[in-house]
Amino acid sequence: MARILIADDHPVVLEGLAGLLTGAGHHIVARCTIGTEVPAATEGSHPDLLLLDLNMPGEDGLQLLRRLPANGSRPFRIVLLTSSITDAQAAEAVRLGVNGLVLKDAAPQVLVECVQAVMAGRRWLDPEVAERILGTRGEQNARTSNCQLSPREKDIVDLVQRGMRNRQIGERLNLTEGTVKVYLHNIYQKMGVTSRTDLAARTRE
Incomplete structure (x- = not known):
């Protein structure tokens, strides 16, 4: 609280x-x-x-x-x-x-x-x-390289890897599609990626 x-x-x-x-x-x-x-x-x-x-x-x-x-x-x-x-x-x-x-x-x-x-x-x-406003991928990575994903963010990454879209992820996790978009943006920042494809590739490395 x-x-x-x-x-x-x-x-x-x-x-x-x-x-x-x-x-x-x-x-x-x-x-x-x-x-x-x-x-x-x-x-x-x-x-x-x-x-x-x-x-x-x-x-x-x-x-x-x-x-x-x-x-x-x-x-x-x-x-x-x-x-x-x-x-x-x-x-x-x-x-x-x-x-x-x-x-x-x-x-x-x-x-x-x-x-x-x-x-x-x-x-x-x-x-x-x-x-x-946040600039390039490199700038995002420098800001967030020491960040770790929260449990909810890890769940979303897992569902992205399975090919689910934002609406499907929201339905699975009981979130609005807008909230999923916000989570994904924060994940992109933390991991220094700019797209779902980059995210899937990075998490498989």
């Missing part, structure tokens, strides 16, 4: 996020609807994770990332939530040490999986955004 602070300027969205995360076993310690409220709220509520909307009045998500403690000294993790993001914004968020990035049109389970991954110490980026 994580202690979570949610910052989103839309009350309906904020309450929906709170209900989703509470239902997943997490504890909502504070809610903010204005960006300028966030620094004081983090100090007062001591969250494990800040779920931060990119576009907020007062200060937006990137402005807050710039002035919150640096990633190495930050006492909480940050997941950025947004309906849209430019390549430049996403690259800056990664450079500023964001731990997760989820698009608002993702399935609810994707956000839950992201929070679980981030709290386990992994970075979780929306696969479409990550594909645009």
Whole structure:
């Protein structure tokens, strides 16, 4: 269970996020609807994770990332939530040490999986955004060469080797197809590959 602070300027969205995360076993310690409220709220509520909307009045998500403690000294993790993001914004968020990035049109389970991954110490980026900003295969391999696959990721690799597609893998593991895509992206990063063919070849070596 994580202690979570949610910052989103839309009350309906904020309450929906709170209900989703509470239902997943997490504890909502504070809610903010204005960006300028966030620094004081983090100090007062001591969250494990800040779920931060990119576009907020007062200060937006990137402005807050710039002035919150640096990633190495930050006492909480940050997941950025947004309906849209430019390549430049996403690259800056990664450079500023964001731990997760989820698009608002993702399935609810994707956000839950992201929070679980981030709290386990992994970075979780929306696969479409990550594909645009993370660069070449070599750069991905350098970032992730020391990472190990989780048990769920190993299950997915095994099913990929058997020739299953994302929908079939999702049905077998009780995951949404979107969640399988996110898992596969993280696996590609960890193993330094760029496609299912490369993944199958690498795991057979």
